[in-house]
Amino acid sequence: MSPVVEEIRLSLPHIELAAHIFGPEDGLPVIALHGWLDNANSFARLAPKLTGLRIVALDFAGHGHSDHRPRGAGYALADYAFDVLCVAEQLGWERFALLGHSLGAIVSVVIAGSFPERVTRMGLIDGIVARSGPEGDAAERMGQALQAQLDLEHKRKSVHPTLDRAVEARMKGLVA
Template identity: 70%
Template sequence: MTAKVEEIRLNLPHIELAAHLFGPEDGKPVLALHGWLDNAMSFARLAPKLDGLRIVALDFAGHGHSAHRAAGASYLLWDYAYDVLAVAEQLGWERFSLLGHSMGAIVSVLLAGAMPERIERLALIDGLVPFTGEADKAPEKLGEALKAQLALPNKRKPVYEAIDRAVEARMKGVGAVSREAAELLARRGLMPVPGGFTWRSDARLTLPSPLRLTRAHAFAFVQALQCPVSLVLAQGGMLAAEPGVRKILEGRPFAVHELPGGHHLHLDDEPGAEAVAAIFRSFLLE
């Protein structure tokens, strides 16, 4: 698999982010947003198949080669939404489309719902709204999050003696992936340390959320969307079997496409990437 890709750095007022840049300078602007604990390599198969687009595939803060947030800062979904907006500002993109997978799709929906005047189109892969929580559970969840934060200094990342061991661990992680996909993610996500390799990602990314949106909050963001939306559901992914997702989609003017494959169907293999590209290629160029 070979594709022309440029490594870029984005020096935002509050943080430096890394990204992969695909496509011609005059292509339609698209920001590609990966999932939790992934990185810009999530789009290594898909982006080269989307001709005519200027795709900036970000490493979210705390992921890949992007900087970690300052001490005391957080990794909440709305923090990522602000980062995306700040990137668009630096690129001079007044209106742009979002291509999001999993957590990246959720951030895309939040941003598009909050600032519909900035977002032209949403191309979503196996992601729509965040895990929700109702008000009666909020004190308990905040308590769990605070305890986890206090315990974090004593938590150590795993160290793998060889890259193959890290790849095998990623294959079995949340949102299991193929070996080829794990190798791509590991290529950008690992760093050498004494004794072997560990993940570059900020350990704070594994902390539980201190506060979750309610179902009503999440639904409000979907209702607020004004741009065209194309959603790919993986038949073996995280959304297809969720009845709550069907309820949210009910009556919404979204194009929903169910495809065979797992949660990372756009990265696991070439046929999966091509199937997703066939759906998004014309949609993002309209």
């Protein structure tokens, strides 16, 4: 028998996000945050095994079934953290745990560091800290990042002949 999962849409003031909900309504509140280029389904096998928890596995903006941000809007860590805090507000969760993988782990640390009184616990999977480098390279790296953002408008979207090929490409990451 498949675990029961509820798919919902969260209409925030600035964006509409999708999420999967696992566990009983009276379970301890947990917001699960996936990694970069992933989605809420990352937690589909783990979440049902975490009994007694009410897990809201969020699709970050631009991922899964969530909306993309409008042109010119950011996808910085603070933007993701703001979205998560808005989700917690909409759910009526003053305090909650965070379960984060990769990018989700980093966003979890940003939230917990900024609002430690709101985060009851954290579980981090493959959490890394962003690379820092010599300050002399900062302007060049910023220019590269801005150019990459400008190039997104003209980037061809990936099209895969089958679902299996799409999954394989995502599993290989950037080298696919």
